[in-house]
Amino acid sequence: MSAKLSDIKNGNCATVTSIEDSSIRLKLMEMGLLPGREVTVLFRAPLGDPMAIDVDGYTLSLRLDEASMIQVEEHTFAFA
Amino acid sequence: MKIALLGNPNTGKSSVFNLVTGLRQQVGNFPGITVEKKTGTLQIEGNTHTLIDFPGTYSLYPRSKDEQVVYSVLSDNQAEDYPDLVIVVVDQSNLERNLFLFSQIYDLGLPTLMVLNMTDLAIRNGIAVDVEQLHTFFPAAQIVSTNARVGMGKERLMTAIAEIAKANPEKRNPIPLCQVDDVSCQEQEAEVRYTFIKQIIALSLSKIEKEKKASVSKLDRVFVHPVFGYIIFAAILFIVFQFIFAFAAIPMDFIDTGFAEFGNWLSYSLPTGVFSDLICQGIIPGIGGVLVFVPQIALLFFFISILEETGYLSRVVFIMDRLMRPLGLNGKSVVPLMSSVACAIPGVMATRTIADWKERMITSLVAPLMSCSARIPVYTLLIALVIPKTTILGVFNMQGLVLFGLYSLGLVSALLVAAILKLILTSRDKGFLMLELPSFKSPRWGNVGITVWEKVKVFILDAGKVILAISILLWALATYGPSETMRNNIAKAKKESKELCLSEEETNQSIASAKMESSYIGHLGHFIEPAIRPLGYDWKIGISLITSFAAREVFVGSLSTIYAVNETDDVNKRLIDKMRAERRADGTKVYTLAAGASLMVFYVFAMQCMATLAVVKRETNSWKWPLIQIGFMGALAYFGAMITFYTLS
Numbered sequence: 001m002s003a004k005l006s007d008i009k010n011g012n013c014a015t016v017t018s019i020e021d022s023s024i025r026l027k028l029m030e031m032g033l034l035p036g037r038e039v040t041v042l043f044r045a046p047l048g049d050p051m052a053i054d055v056d057g058y059t060l061s062l063r064l065d066e067a068s069m070i071q072v073e074e075h076t077f078a079f080a
Numbered sequence: 081m082k083i084a085l086l087g088n089p090n091t092g093k094s095s096v097f098n099l100v101t102g103l104r105q106q107v108g109n110f111p112g113i114t115v116e117k118k119t120g121t122l123q124i125e126g127n128t129h130t131l132i133d134f135p136g137t138y139s140l141y142p143r144s145k146d147e148q149v150v151y152s153v154l155s156d157n158q159a160e161d162y163p164d165l166v167i168v169v170v171d172q173s174n175l176e177r178n179l180f181l182f183s184q185i186y187d188l189g190l191p192t193l194m195v196l197n198m199t200d201l202a203i204r205n206g207i208a209v210d211v212e213q214l215h216t217f218f219p220a221a222q223i224v225s226t227n228a229r230v231g232m233g234k235e236r237l238m239t240a241i242a243e244i245a246k247a248n249p250e251k252r253n254p255i256p257l258c259q260v261d262d263v264s265c266q267e268q269e270a271e272v273r274y275t276f277i278k279q280i281i282a283l284s285l286s287k288i289e290k291e292k293k294a295s296v297s298k299l300d301r302v303f304v305h306p307v308f309g310y311i312i313f314a315a316i317l318f319i320v321f322q323f324i325f326a327f328a329a330i331p332m333d334f335i336d337t338g339f340a341e342f343g344n345w346l347s348y349s350l351p352t353g354v355f356s357d358l359i360c361q362g363i364i365p366g367i368g369g370v371l372v373f374v375p376q377i378a379l380l381f382f383f384i385s386i387l388e389e390t391g392y393l394s395r396v397v398f399i400m401d402r403l404m405r406p407l408g409l410n411g412k413s414v415v416p417l418m419s420s421v422a423c424a425i426p427g428v429m430a431t432r433t434i435a436d437w438k439e440r441m442i443t444s445l446v447a448p449l450m451s452c453s454a455r456i457p458v459y460t461l462l463i464a465l466v467i468p469k470t471t472i473l474g475v476f477n478m479q480g481l482v483l484f485g486l487y488s489l490g491l492v493s494a495l496l497v498a499a500i501l502k503l504i505l506t507s508r509d510k511g512f513l514m515l516e517l518p519s520f521k522s523p524r525w526g527n528v529g530i531t532v533w534e535k536v537k538v539f540i541l542d543a544g545k546v547i548l549a550i551s552i553l554l555w556a557l558a559t560y561g562p563s564e565t566m567r568n569n570i571a572k573a574k575k576e577s578k579e580l581c582l583s584e585e586e587t588n589q590s591i592a593s594a595k596m597e598s599s600y601i602g603h604l605g606h607f608i609e610p611a612i613r614p615l616g617y618d619w620k621i622g623i624s625l626i627t628s629f630a631a632r633e634v635f636v637g638s639l640s641t642i643y644a645v646n647e648t649d650d651v652n653k654r655l656i657d658k659m660r661a662e663r664r665a666d667g668t669k670v671y672t673l674a675a676g677a678s679l680m681v682f683y684v685f686a687m688q689c690m691a692t693l694a695v696v697k698r699e700t701n702s703w704k705w706p707l708i709q710i711g712f713m714g715a716l717a718y719f720g721a722m723i724t725f726y727t728l729s
Contacts (some may be wrong), residue, residue: 002223023512024512024514025140025263025267026267026270027139027143027512029267029270029274030138030139030141030180030270031138031162031177031516032176034270034271039252041108042296042300043293043304044299044304045304045398045399045401045402046304046305047403049401050398050401050402050513051401052300052304052398055177056176057174057207058149058177058516058518059517059519060514061397061513061514061516062513063401063513063514066513071454080190
């Protein structure tokens with residue numbers, strides 16, 4: 001199921017498919033967020049924004065408007 | 081040999097730096113830019129090498145002001161700091177992302193040494209790196225494993241450096257970098273690199289698959305909890321400020337009286353004259369005025385660096401970001417604003433970590449509105465002067481409430497001004513956060529100590545120079561004046577003292593007071609009197625406002641001189657008595673509740689700190705921003721004080 005990373009629920013896994021062309025795309029790529037990368041949404045800040053995701057063993061926090069530029073394919077199974 | 085130290089943030093780079101250089105460190109700036117440069121020396125087999133610590137980055141291509149220096153130094157072999165050897169610290173537990181920066185640096189062709197750090201964390205995470213395999217991908221590089229936090233691997237690292245120094249390897253042919261503004265070239269490069277790194281990882285990294293791949297740590301469940309997260313942060317703030325205000329007072333008093341007595345002792349010991357006056361009344365109080373803030377600054381950075389070391393501070397950024405954003409600030413603005421409660425100078429310097437230009441600018445501009453420790457002596461004096469010692473609702477002490485109110489006023493106005501600046505300033509890019517939340521670790525006390533030492537040193541050198549220079553200038557302005565009036569006034573004071581049969585000490589004080597009135601600064605005070613009369617001030621307060629530009633707490637000292645109170649006595653009590661008795665020509669009191677409150681409000685808002693202005697100038701590379709800062713803070717102070725005065729009188 002295709003979605004934005006910002007819409008993925010805590011605890012769910014997704015694979016990055018593309019990143020919107022923007023001033024932060026390069027920075028996201030340098031942080032390891034490239035198409036094909038599997039990420040897990042870990043938790044969100046108290047007001048729901050920013051969110052923290054696991055990228056291959058490290059924790060990255062993104063504002064929701066940053067995460068909404070990342071298109072992902074959500075996995076149908078979830079990790080608790 | 082010149083050695084550059086690079087690596088991702090949170091890889092233990094500073095632990096590696098401290099490990100090999102110990103305390104032989106210096107803080108300076110990279111030439112031409114305002115990024116802090118830490119250099120250290122290390123001696124191996126009789127040869128001295130210089131190690132330069134570069135800001136932590138994820139890529140050679142910069143995304144913040146701090147990071148620009150990495151690109152500009154490494155892409156220019158004529159640069160002053162262009163290294164002979166590059167040491168890249170790599171976090172083993174996070175090899176893939178770390179290899180991105182490493183491979184970029186490797187391709188520059190310089191002799192390269194990889195420090196595989198965080199062995200313990202990698203083992204805990206079930207990760208094993210096949211170093212020989214990894215080496216085949218970077219044949220020209222040396223690889224050394226360390227665990228710098230516990231001091232492991234120092235020998236191996238030193239030996240490797242020594243070997244490279246001895247071998248003196250040739251520079252390989254570099255693979256050219258993209259232009260710094262060519263984003264599409266850089267994006268292509270990122271894709272190619274990560275494809276290459278995937279192959280490396282597949283061959284040289286083995287991972288014991290755990291049942292759950294990614295999980296939220298127990299600590300994070302608490303620290304970012306919607307309720308407990310904020311309660312814990314508030315509790316930590318409370319403890320930190322308790323230390324800063326209550327416990328720092330002891331050494332501060334000690335420094336304060338120490339310098340006052342030393343100055344007095346010296347003025348009796350030295351032959352009288354201009355030179356002795358300059359030393360005893362200009363230079364020594366100037367140095368004392370700088371050093372008195374050291375305990376608070378040291379304590380504040382002690383706590384901040386513990387919070388940083390443990391990884392907690394990035395959680396604060398995480399939970400505060402959404403709250404700060406509507407104000408044009410960033411989660412990372414919390415630390416600069418917090419620091420500014422001790423002193424705005426380290427506060428403004430701490431804004432460097434904010435990648436977004438607009439958010440960084442706003443943070444620097446509003447930071448001096450937070451009530452810093454130099455305002456405390458002013459607040460204390462004024463509160464004791466005009467606020468009665470009554471209790472409200474049986475529990476709250478009125479004077480305490482007013483002090484709390486002044487701090488709140490500073491904080492609230494900082495946030496409001498930020499929100500307004502957000503609407504005014506136009507940004508080139510959209511703000512972004514993109515922050516790594518490192519895993520929790522226990523702090524390394526050595527690193528904490530070094531951070532505290534560095535911050536104190538920067539404060540003394542940076543702020544100290546300005547405060548000292550202004551102190552001397554103000555001393556000159558307060559000592560010299562048009563000679564005619566000065567001679568007359570001194571003669572008059574002498575005559576009056578004789579008629580009143582004053583003691584020698586009292587006579588001297590009244591002469592000092594007369595001197596100040598007829599000095600250039602006295603004239604300045606008279607000159608600005610019409611402008612400050614609507615705020616409820618007279619020329620004596622005017623003088624003190626002007627002298628406050630050296631540092632706010634000088635206000636108290638100036639009033640003591642004007643009202644001829646001996647400095648070493650219980651200054652506040654006697655000064656307060658004199659100030660209470662002060663009348664205008666028409667017989668009304670000068671220091672009414674309205675005038676006192678108006679002064680307090682003035683000190684909350686006014687940008688009376690040359691040292692901070694100098695730092696803002698340095699950080700923004702132009703006089704435009706400090707001037708804007710003087711302007712809006714001055715306007716706030718003037719009109720705020722005027723409104724207060726008219727409401728209360």
